[in-house]
Amino acid sequence: xxxxxxxxxxxxxxxxxxxxxxxxxxxxxxxxxxxxxxxxxxxxxxxxxxxxxxxxxxxxxxxxxxxxxxxxxxxxxxxxxxxxxxxxxxxxxxxxxxxxxxxxxxxxxxxxxxxxxxxxxxxxxxxxxxxxxxxxxxxxxxxxxxxxxxxxxxxxxxxxxxxxxxxxxxxxxxxxxxxxxxxxxxxxxxxxxxxxxxxxxxxxxxxxxxxxxxxxxxxxxxxxxxxxxxxxxxxxxxxxxxxxxxxxxxxxxxxxxxxxxxxxxxxxxxxxxxxxxxxxxxxxxxxxxxxxxxxxxxxxxxxxxxxxxxxxxxxxxxxxxxxxxxxxxxxxxxxxxxxxxxxxxxxxxxxxxxxxxxxxxx
Numbered sequence: 001x002x003x004x005x006x007x008x009x010x011x012x013x014x015x016x017x018x019x020x021x022x023x024x025x026x027x028x029x030x031x032x033x034x035x036x037x038x039x040x041x042x043x044x045x046x047x048x049x050x051x052x053x054x055x056x057x058x059x060x061x062x063x064x065x066x067x068x069x070x071x072x073x074x075x076x077x078x079x080x081x082x083x084x085x086x087x088x089x090x091x092x093x094x095x096x097x098x099x100x101x102x103x104x105x106x107x108x109x110x111x112x113x114x115x116x117x118x119x120x121x122x123x124x125x126x127x128x129x130x131x132x133x134x135x136x137x138x139x140x141x142x143x144x145x146x147x148x149x150x151x152x153x154x155x156x157x158x159x160x161x162x163x164x165x166x167x168x169x170x171x172x173x174x175x176x177x178x179x180x181x182x183x184x185x186x187x188x189x190x191x192x193x194x195x196x197x198x199x200x201x202x203x204x205x206x207x208x209x210x211x212x213x214x215x216x217x218x219x220x221x222x223x224x225x226x227x228x229x230x231x232x233x234x235x236x237x238x239x240x241x242x243x244x245x246x247x248x249x250x251x252x253x254x255x256x257x258x259x260x261x262x263x264x265x266x267x268x269x270x271x272x273x274x275x276x277x278x279x280x281x282x283x284x285x286x287x288x289x290x291x292x293x294x295x296x297x298x299x300x301x302x303x304x305x306x307x308x309x310x311x312x313x314x315x316x317x318x319x320x321x322x323x324x325x326x327x328x329x330x331x332x333x334x335x336x337x338x339x340x341x342x343x344x345x346x347x348x349x350x351x352x353x354x355x356x357x358x359x360x361x362x
Contacts, residue, residue: 014038014139018103023245025298027289028078029106031176036103037083038178039213040139041149043198047182052166053200056132056204059123066182068195069168072113076162079294080107080263081195084218084233087338095335102241102342105263107296110186111169116160119204127206133185136198141212152218152328153195153209154187163188163294166199188294189266191233191336193218217334224333227229229291233336236265236360238325240272240299240317242344250347256303258285260342262317263296270320272299278312279327281339285315308350 017036019029021048021229029035047066054062083104085097098104098230119131130153136147158164165186168175175181180197187194219230240262245251262269268291273282285301318324331341 003361014041016098016100018100019106021102021241021261022246023243025243025261027107027295027298028171029108031108031171031173031179034106034108034179035081035083035104036178037085037098037192038137042177043138045136045177045182047197050182050200052200052202054118054122054202054204056202057125057128058204060121062118062122064118069113069166069183072117074110074111074168075114075165076109077165077186077188077294078107078109078292079186080105080236080296081192082236082239082263084191084193084336085334087239087333087340090338090340091329091331091335093331095331095333096255097205097335102243105241105261105296106207108171108241110165110167111172112165112167112186114162115164115166115185116162116318118166118202119160121143121202123208124204127283128156128204129206130209131352132157132203132205132209132211133196133199134185134201134203135196135250136200136230143216144191144211144212148212150196150213151209151211152194152213153205153211154179154194156204158187158190167195189235191218191236193233218336219334220336221333222330232285236263237337237339238262238264238267238269238317238323239339240269240315240325241342242313242315245313245344245346247343248347248351251305253305254306254309256305257300258303258313258315259298259300260315261298262287262315264317264319266294267319267321267323268293269297269317271318272297273316273318274301274303275314275316276303276305276311279314282316284354305348308348311348313344313346 019035086104089099135150167186184197243260272285285299288298
């Protein structure tokens with residue numbers, strides 16, 4: 001890995017940025033196009049002063065430097081990360097939160113250390129139940145008076161899964177500071193809130209973690225503020241998006257390609273079906289990528305249209321368990337996990353009408 005040089009700045013403002021889904025679908029998302037979800041201002045990290053602490057219910061607490069991690073066994077894993085609030089703006093009934101469209105999702109190749117290797121080096125107590133991860137991003141929440149760090153926990157079993165990584169690289173480069181430099185957790189198959197950025201502290205605990213980003217945010221509330229019945233957000237559900245054509249796009253009569261992405265978290269995408277008549281008839285699309293664990297698959301379908309008008313396109317993905325996207329997602333007040341069949345309306349131009357208008361014949 002090349003040397004790291006980060007120019008200090010006094011202020012990194014918070015921002016939320018989407019991957020431009022309207023671009024030609026690509027398997028690997030370039031780092032500069034990868035979506036961004038921030039809860040607080042970006043922290044500035046001096047890698048020469050930074051270290052990762054492993055503490056709590058362990059036999060031997062550890063303090064690892066950046067160079068210590070680089071000397072460990074590094075593995076590479078492709079994985080798609082999706083914000084739990086992806087497609088929030090597409091709900092018929094609006095929900096609170098960042099109003100993401102289609103682009104709070106991206107795909108990269110990650111390289112880092114298996115979390116289990118670090119935890120086993122520290123030695124885990126028999127009473128341990130969860131592992132808590134703390135990022136360096138901190139700030140004020142609107143519902144709390146004190147400043148808080150972004151913290152999340154994982155069940156011990158998921159933390160010890162061999163595919164759960166402490167990621168140092170993204171697409172062959174050191175992690176960009178917007179994506180957690182110098183170190184982030186990577187929990188493939190889970191919504192991306194679990195993949196804590198700017199990681200600096202790991203704590204092994206014997207009780208359920210109740211931090212605000214675990215018990216207030218990233219839970220499913222069927223009724224506003226109904227926290228006694230809240231269900232945690234964790235594994236990514238089967239989903240898909242039409243990347244082209246776009247909503248309300250005008251196209252010509254003739255031959256077209258409908259294309260997009262499908263993903264299924266810890267499962268495999270087995271097929272994608274597309275309708276061009278509002279769900280009356282479905283055709284199976286071609287999957288363009290091999291089935292790679294935790295990775296989205298691009299798909300396409302050739303479509304010839306011979307009549308002008310407004311057409312309702314739909315995409316529906318199915319995983320290897322036979323689970324398909326519902327026509328309508330189950331609404332929740334925070335707008336998480338919008339897995340509804342994606343619907344796009346396109347306008348096919350009437351070439352004859354246009355020609356007549358141009359020549360004053362209409």
